[in-house]
Amino acid sequence: MIRSLYSGATGMGAQQLSTDVVANNLANSSTTGFKKSKPHFEDLMYRTLLVAGQTTPGGGQVPTGIQIGMGVKPSGVQKIFTQGDYTETDNQLDFAIQGNGFFRVTHGDEDMYTRAGDFTLDSDGYITTPSGDRLQPEISIPIEAVTITLETDGTLTVFGDSEDILATENILVSTFINPSGLFATGQNLFRPTEGSGDAQEGTPGEDGAGTTINNYLELSNVSVVEEMVNMIVGQRAYEANSKTVQTADSMLSTANGLKS
Structure with missing residues (x-):
């Protein structure tokens, strides 16, 4: 449950970076020779509880295993050198x-x-x-x-x-x-x-x-329509990650309210 707090926070940070890149692209949509940027992300380490292929006590084999992701991080912001108009x-x-x-x-x-x-x-x-x-x-x-x-x-x-x-x-x-x-x-x-x-x-x-x-x-190779769509996608993803943090907080609050 605590892990989901941090995973959600990394997702919010990633979407904030994505929005920053979109904002810079839009700000330079009329800049001569400007080349737009595109953010890239990668998943973080995984907490492995059960390895796929492991032999069970009954002699069987674990088909998929159990791995819990720890979030996302930026891996790069790439300049896209396509031709402008x-x-x-x-x-x-x-x-x-x-x-x-x-x-x-x-x-x-x-x-x-x-x-x-x-x-x-x-x-x-x-x-x-x-x-x-x-x-x-x-x-x-x-x-x-x-x-x-x-x-x-x-x-x-x-x-x-x-x-x-x-x-x-x-x-x-x-x-x-x-x-x-x-x-x-x-x-x-x-x-x-x-x-x-x-x-x-x-x-x-x-x-x-x-x-x-x-x-x-x-001219700049920025497509304003494409960047606006990317901004909306980033905003909704940010909201979804914030909901993850809120849900985890609510679950922790419920657990803390339990009485023996």
């Missing part, structure tokens, strides 16, 4: 990756990776994120630039007033063997970890890397 913009510095891969930027003194392609220019003419992190390899746009085009293979061409070519650069795409292992740092940035493996940087459209395009942005 695209929206067309009028900004020539809005880039999108169609398929796998990330843009590499310099954040402080380290390389970070992002799916958000809402780039702009800094005071020196370099392509940067809204937070000022420069796209790598660094690309400087001449002040005389009028038109910027980006091909699917990452070739960026800058045209002047009379349609003469002012500069030609190459934008690279980085891929990971396990993108779900990346560490989210906020600001639409990810840091590589042992779990994600090292970045493999290359030409867009080659070796499994996605292609590039400008005048488009990738």
Whole structure:
């Protein structure tokens, strides 16, 4: 009976975590390049009272045994890197990756990776994120630039007033063997970890890397309807676990009220 109190409490904690993840997904449903998260859970240890297959005193065999679970715990919160929808913009510095891969930027003194392609220019003419992190390899746009085009293979061409070519650069795409292992740092940035493996940087459209395009942005891959359903499921599961705690408390109260 006491065990059910703790099992119910672990269930409430798990559903609280699930609701926290849903809340963050919904909060970022309009964030450029955002990737939703999904919680994973696993059952805890079991109290074994009778082992299946054990021989009984009568010479028979126990068919199923008796094991009582001790609750649930979170085993991970996974980033889901499915493709988000695209929206067309009028900004020539809005880039999108169609398929796998990330843009590499310099954040402080380290390389970070992002799916958000809402780039702009800094005071020196370099392509940067809204937070000022420069796209790598660094690309400087001449002040005389009028038109910027980006091909699917990452070739960026800058045209002047009379349609003469002012500069030609190459934008690279980085891929990971396990993108779900990346560490989210906020600001639409990810840091590589042992779990994600090292970045493999290359030409867009080659070796499994996605292609590039400008005048488009990738939107969040969050489905508001799906998250609302998950929130309702989590709420009801939380209520059910709280009922378990209340029922166990009521049973203990009854036992304590017994008189000899």
